[in-house]
Amino acid sequence: MSSITANHNADNQPITGLKAQLRRAERMKKIKAMLLVAPLALFLIIAFVMPISSMLWRSIDNTEVSSVMPLTAAAILDWDGQGIPDEAVFEAFAQELRESRAGGGLGRIGRRLNYEDPTFRSLLTQTLRGLPLSTEVSWTEELIGINARWNETSTWLAIQRTAPTVTDRYLLAALDLERDIDGKVAQIAENQRLYVSVFQRTLVIAGGVTLICLFLGFPLAYLLATLPPSKSNLLLICVLLPFWTSLLVRTAAWIVLLQSGGLVNSGLMATGIIDSPIQLVFNRIGVFFAMVHVLLPFMILPLYSVMKGVPSSYQRAAVSLGAHPFAAFWQVYVPQTVSGIAAGTILVFIMALGYYITPALVGGPSDQMVSYYVAYYTNTTNNWGMAAALGALLLVVTLLLYMVYHKLVNQKQLVRS
Amino acid sequence: MSLQPYASPIERIWFWVFRIFCGLILVFLMVPVLVIIPLSFSDSTFLTYPIQGFSLRWYEQIFSSGPWMDSLRNSLIVAPLATILAMIFGTLAAVGLNRAEFPGKGMILALLISPMVVPLVIVAVGMYFFFANLGLLNSYAGLVIAHAVLGVPFVVITVNATLQNFDYNQIRAGASLGASPLRVFFTVVLPQIIPGVASGGLFAFATSFDEVVVALFIASPSERTLPIQMFSGIRENISPAIAAMATLLILLSVVLLLVMELLRRRSEKLSTHR
Numbered sequence: 001m002s003s004i005t006a007n008h009n010a011d012n013q014p015i016t017g018l019k020a021q022l023r024r025a026e027r028m029k030k031i032k033a034m035l036l037v038a039p040l041a042l043f044l045i046i047a048f049v050m051p052i053s054s055m056l057w058r059s060i061d062n063t064e065v066s067s068v069m070p071l072t073a074a075a076i077l078d079w080d081g082q083g084i085p086d087e088a089v090f091e092a093f094a095q096e097l098r099e100s101r102a103g104g105g106l107g108r109i110g111r112r113l114n115y116e117d118p119t120f121r122s123l124l125t126q127t128l129r130g131l132p133l134s135t136e137v138s139w140t141e142e143l144i145g146i147n148a149r150w151n152e153t154s155t156w157l158a159i160q161r162t163a164p165t166v167t168d169r170y171l172l173a174a175l176d177l178e179r180d181i182d183g184k185v186a187q188i189a190e191n192q193r194l195y196v197s198v199f200q201r202t203l204v205i206a207g208g209v210t211l212i213c214l215f216l217g218f219p220l221a222y223l224l225a226t227l228p229p230s231k232s233n234l235l236l237i238c239v240l241l242p243f244w245t246s247l248l249v250r251t252a253a254w255i256v257l258l259q260s261g262g263l264v265n266s267g268l269m270a271t272g273i274i275d276s277p278i279q280l281v282f283n284r285i286g287v288f289f290a291m292v293h294v295l296l297p298f299m300i301l302p303l304y305s306v307m308k309g310v311p312s313s314y315q316r317a318a319v320s321l322g323a324h325p326f327a328a329f330w331q332v333y334v335p336q337t338v339s340g341i342a343a344g345t346i347l348v349f350i351m352a353l354g355y356y357i358t359p360a361l362v363g364g365p366s367d368q369m370v371s372y373y374v375a376y377y378t379n380t381t382n383n384w385g386m387a388a389a390l391g392a393l394l395l396v397v398t399l400l401l402y403m404v405y406h407k408l409v410n411q412k413q414l415v416r417s
Numbered sequence: 418m419s420l421q422p423y424a425s426p427i428e429r430i431w432f433w434v435f436r437i438f439c440g441l442i443l444v445f446l447m448v449p450v451l452v453i454i455p456l457s458f459s460d461s462t463f464l465t466y467p468i469q470g471f472s473l474r475w476y477e478q479i480f481s482s483g484p485w486m487d488s489l490r491n492s493l494i495v496a497p498l499a500t501i502l503a504m505i506f507g508t509l510a511a512v513g514l515n516r517a518e519f520p521g522k523g524m525i526l527a528l529l530i531s532p533m534v535v536p537l538v539i540v541a542v543g544m545y546f547f548f549a550n551l552g553l554l555n556s557y558a559g560l561v562i563a564h565a566v567l568g569v570p571f572v573v574i575t576v577n578a579t580l581q582n583f584d585y586n587q588i589r590a591g592a593s594l595g596a597s598p599l600r601v602f603f604t605v606v607l608p609q610i611i612p613g614v615a616s617g618g619l620f621a622f623a624t625s626f627d628e629v630v631v632a633l634f635i636a637s638p639s640e641r642t643l644p645i646q647m648f649s650g651i652r653e654n655i656s657p658a659i660a661a662m663a664t665l666l667i668l669l670s671v672v673l674l675l676v677m678e679l680l681r682r683r684s685e686k687l688s689t690h691r
Contacts, residue, residue, distance in 0.1 A: 029517045036513025040506040040569065041525060048532055048566045051547035052539060058546070216442050223439045237674070238443045244670035245450055246627045248647040249663040253449035255655060256456065261465045263452065293449060325428065354536025357629050361651055371538035378542045378634070391539045402534045406527060
């Protein structure tokens with residue numbers, strides 16, 4: 001540092017000693033380190049965190065009506081919900097409905113109000129066509145004259161529900177809940193319930209895939225970790241080659257293998273186990289085969305790296321002390337691999353939760369997971385609030401599990417050092 | 418694990434049951450990869466065994482078809498650029514994270530790794546809306562940025578791991594001999610962490626080369642990447658042309674695996690030299 005010879009630091013104050021200089025050098029080092037991290041942190045905040053948080057905002061965003069009809073929204077929020085609103089609300093509504101034709105406002109409020117009542121959009125267009133040109137009229141009478149539904153409390157209550165700038169309807173709907181007339185949270189009609197079963201299905205598929213991966217991955221990782229390196233390296237290639245192979249290639253291969261004229265069916269028929277081809281793909285069986293295949297390496301690799309570090313001497317010692325080999329395995333070996341089991345299990349479960357492509361290609365309609373519905377609402381029906389609400393719930397579950405994973409892996413590193 | 422000469426019959430049976438079970442799992446892992454290769458040389462239009470006659474018509478088809486070649490070209494534009502971006506950002510950040518302790522380091526590390534964890538469909542929908550506002554929708558730039566985000570955690574993790582046994586006194590030695598920080602980085606640090614940088618880069622490349630969900634949302638038909646082409650091919654009409662492209666992609670994964678192994682050997686050699 002040049003300031004040692006200059007005898008003055010940047011602020012032109014006398015140097016108080018080596019300690020201060022050291023502190024300053026440490027601080028410089030810290031700042032330099034942070035400057036190195038900053039580009040990536042900024043990049044991720046802009047290109048990753050902001051997109052996701054603005055999407056999450058859509059799950060409570062309710063600004064359609066209040067941005068297109070600000071006066072109506074403000075006026076109707078003061079209405080007590082009895083009978084019909086007074087003339088001022090009718091007048092604001094009629095004026096703003098007329099103005100909404102410009103700039104696509106009508107489409108936005110129409111779509112939003114249709115979530116409340118699927119006939120609202122046509123009611124709005126019909127009303128708009130019937131609005132009188134003169135402004136010196138009683139708007140209450142005019143609107144009721146165009147359509148008697150403007151004389152019903154429920155019509156205005158629907159508009160009132162869309163007036164606040166935030167709403168919990170999408171998040172509630174993602175759990176098959178809604179607010180009833182009194183504003184209390186209640187379950188929706190039984191024949192309309194869907195998402196709770198979608199979440200259950202997602203958890204069942206992800207959990208099942210994780211368990212199968214553990215059941216298959218543990219023995220294989222054990223074999224790999226206990227074989228001499230020359231042999232285990234060869235077998236490890238059989239794990240790593242599928243790992244590096246495109247997900248789409250593997251999914252296509254499973255369709256080829258499992259289809260009705262595929263190798264699995266012809267093999268089963270040749271051995272006489274079945275008489276006619278059975279349906280193995282485009283259903284739950286196909287989803288399990290393909291997902292387990294894709295995710296198995298993510299179970300094997302953490303298990304293998306932990307098992308590599310477990311000395312076999314403890315197990316041998318237990319056997320030499322009279323333990324049954326199975327007891328030695330269960331009580332001595334397995335507990336030493338728990339960190340690998342935990343890491344692999346959570347990793348596979350987290351990845352399986354968000355699966356979209358594989359179920360879309362090898363599953364049937366009743367095997368689609370939450371991700372499918374997020375994509376569906378974004379692409380097909382443009383119901384972004386619903387897409388965001390389902391995505392938000394999926395994200396919360398995933399991040400909670402990720403925190404557990406992070407803690408476990410950190411602890412593992414602490415133990416090692 | 419090996420069979421002792423004094424093993425009891427039950428132990429012998431268990432030993433072989435265990436071996437056969439593991440053998441079956443390895444078959445399960447390898448069969449899908451192997452089964453699709455011969456089908457790409459079939460002259461039939463159906464992806465079924467037994468293969469009647471051999472031909473290269475499907476390779477001819479993908480190499481002469483506009484959509485397949487366009488999508489391959491798009492992927493070859495996007496993946497390397499995304500990889501380079503991820504390598505630069507990821508390496509700098511990993512070096513910074515290892516250089517000093519600073520407040521919020523754990524949180525920052527969690528942020529840097531999180532693109533690996535968040536379900537792809539959420540990333541895709543988020544970017545779809547956000548990029549639309551920025552004018553990045555349906556552009557190469559948008560795809561490159563998105564794939565760099567998805568690839569960067571791999572670079573951070575691998576470079577971080579290589580830096581664990583890096584001796585920081587070398588930096589001081591370099592500086593005391595009068596080298597500028599940049600020169601120290603390029604002549605002292607980088608040669609030693611290059612295996613980590615490169616293997617992270619390989620992961621990032623493979624991620625971009627195999628990414629469907631985000632690309633489906635933010636790319637228009639003119640930026641259609643190879644995975645999207647594969648995806649719609651599998652979805653609409655699974656023909657041996659897909660098997661031909663799959664075979665090429667398996668070849669690519671063999672290359673990736675070999676390069677990864679070379680990098681691993683090199684980094685082991687570097688760490689034992691000291």
